[in-house]
Amino acid sequence: DIGPMAGYLGGEVVxxxxxxxMEAAAxxxxxxxxxxxxLTGREAIEMPERVRKWNSYIEIKGAREHNLKNIDVKIPLGVMTCITGVSGSGKSSLVKSILYPALRRALTETGDRPGDFDGIEGDISRIKGVEMIDQNPIGRSLRSNPVTYIKAYDEIRKLFAEQQLAKQYKFDSSSFSFNIAGGxxxxxxxxxxxxxxxxxxxxVELVCEACNGRRFRDEILQVRYHDKSIYDVLEMSIDEAIDxxxxxxxxxxxxxxIVEKLKTLQDVGLGYVKLGQSSSTLSGGESQRVKLASFLLKENSSQPLLFIFDEPTTGLHFHxxxxxxxxxxxxMQKGHTVVVVEHNMDVVKCADWVIDLGPEGGEAGGGLLFAGTxxxxxxAPAAVGSHTAHYLKEVIG
Ligand SMILES: Nc1ncnc2c1ncn2[C@@H]1O[C@H](COP(=O)(O)OP(=O)(O)OP(=O)(O)O)[C@@H](O)[C@H]1O
Ligand SMILES: [Mg+2]
Ligand SMILES: [Zn+2]
Structure with missing residues (x-):
């Protein structure tokens, strides 16, 4: 086991x-x-004591895309729903091929045509938008990184432009940008x-000989904030930068x-990532969490959205x-709705509502087996045929 934590706080055999x-070690x-x-039960993902109540919902009628068997599915609003079922049971078909595009079309009249289904009904007017948070990269440019994505870098540039030496040299905040020529x-x-x-x-990537990989001109690097240059700051981890x-x-x-914005990255578990780490090097799970952080920062709590996550726990530790x-x-505290396609039972047990598809993959799947807490x-009785029920029982007890 390598750790104890991630990034600069890790790297040792623990x-x-x-x-x-393990028991003796614990x-x-x-x-x-x-x-x-x-693994020895000293720490655990606790199941919430009660589920959230809901009364408004969106309903997908007659879903038939791929293997789906003409099913009607209610997605409750303001709470967390898990879509479960074995691999190939039809989860992505329901959520990515129907729910997401159908809702987008209903709300904005744009986007891809949804898969085969009859219609979308219910309290659609209660939500203002739908966001799919996937594991695709957040930017292909080497210059994009987690702090530029959540706009914390804008504030950091302003801070550097306010330093005595920067004023003397007549640098402004754009001088500290790596997106435009100047600094x-x-x-x-x-x-x-x-x-x-x-x-x-x-x-092949070679370290730039002109700047030695420091990304800015020498005069820019001479500007320091409490002894740190802009390059030193970009080399800090989120945790270090918050301190x-x-x-x-x-x-x-x-x-x-700056700290408020960086803290959202820390909150989603990215405290170990360097500020300047290129987005193209982030893992799928890391990219997904940067996107999530950017939504947590948006102030518009009066605009309830529906968030869709397809297997967000891929690659994540219990912690x-x-x-x-x-x-x-x-x-959810901001009034949003969370819909998660998930195999991880520790997540499923924390949902307010579960929609289980199956019983098997492919043609033997695509049915609605169960909807409830x-x-x-x-x-659920064995007759329902839900594999999820069996494994969930082991986790819930
Ligand atoms: N574009 C497609 N054309 C034909 N069949 C497809 C297509 N996409 C998926 N399927 C089939 O539909 C069924 C449901 O697939 P789906 O991707 O919805 O499963 P899933 O429940 O999301 O599985 P997983 O947990 O592995 O992601 C599978 O049998 C799959 O092979
Ligand atoms: Mg899938
Ligand atoms: Zn260079």
Whole structure:
């Protein structure tokens, strides 16, 4: 087990041995392995004590796309719904091919044509938009990174432009941008690396010789905020930057806004990512959480949205899943609706409503087996034919 945490807080072996040795390791005071803590039951993803009540919903009528068997499905609003079922049972067909495009068309009259179904009904006017938060990259440019995506970098640039030396040199906040000419290194266009195309082989990235990978001109790098250049800041992790800017928030009020924005990245479990880490290097799960953070930052709580996630726990540790669930919670507190396609029973048990498809994959699937609370599903009779019920019962007990 590698850790104890992610990024600069990780990188050590915190446990190694047979599964049976975990219990003894957990008893040791110096145990630092979160995996051991979860697997020995010392830490757990707790099931919420009660489910949220709902009364408004959106209904999909006669869904027949791919293997779906002409089913009617109600999606409750303002709460968290999990769509479950074995691989190939029809979850993505229902959510990605019908719910998402149908709702978009109903709300904005744009977007792709939905798959085969009869109609969408219910309290559609209660929501103002629909957002699919997938694992696709957030930007292909080497210059895009998590802090530019959530717009925290704009504030950081302003702060640097306010420093004495910057004023003396007549730099403004755009001088600290790597998207426009001025302050950035023109050799590498602010990317810090030069991409060399190789015939028959993957491109090679070489550190830019003009700036040594520091992405800005020397004069720009001479501007320092409490001894840190803009490059030093981009090399910090989100966690480090929160401590750094938070430490000077008394003198510089703008730091409060920087910290507030960075904290949403920390809240979704990305505290270990470097501010300047190129978006193209983020994993699918990391990209998904950056998108989620950007929505958590949007002030428009008067605009209830429906969020769709397709398997958001892919690649996440128990500990990360806990944080993800807290972000879902935050979305619902703002009045949003959360719809999650998920196989992970720790997430399913935390839903307010479960829609189980199946019983099998392909032609033997596509039926609506069950709709209700997780507890009701776990107690569903075997005749329902739900594999989810069986595994959910093991988790709920
Ligand atoms: N474009 C397509 N054309 C024909 N059949 C498809 C198409 N997309 C999916 N299917 C079939 O429809 C069925 C349901 O697929 P779907 O992707 O909805 O499953 P899923 O429940 O999301 O599975 P997973 O958990 O593996 O993501 C599968 O048998 C699949 O092979
Ligand atoms: Mg799927
Ligand atoms: Zn350069």
């Amino acid at each position: 446990f190694q041995g047979a599964f049976g040795a 008893k040791r005071k110096q145990n630092r392995s979160l995996t051991v803590r979860y 950035r290194c023109e050799e590498c266009k602010g990317e810090g690396v030069i991409r060399v195309e190789m015939q028959f082989m993957a491109d 750094f800017f938070g430490g000077y928030a008394e003198q510089d009020k703008i730091n409060l806004r 990360d899943i806990k944080k993800l669930l807290r972000s879902f919670e935050a979305l 997780p507890r009701e599903l776990a107690e």
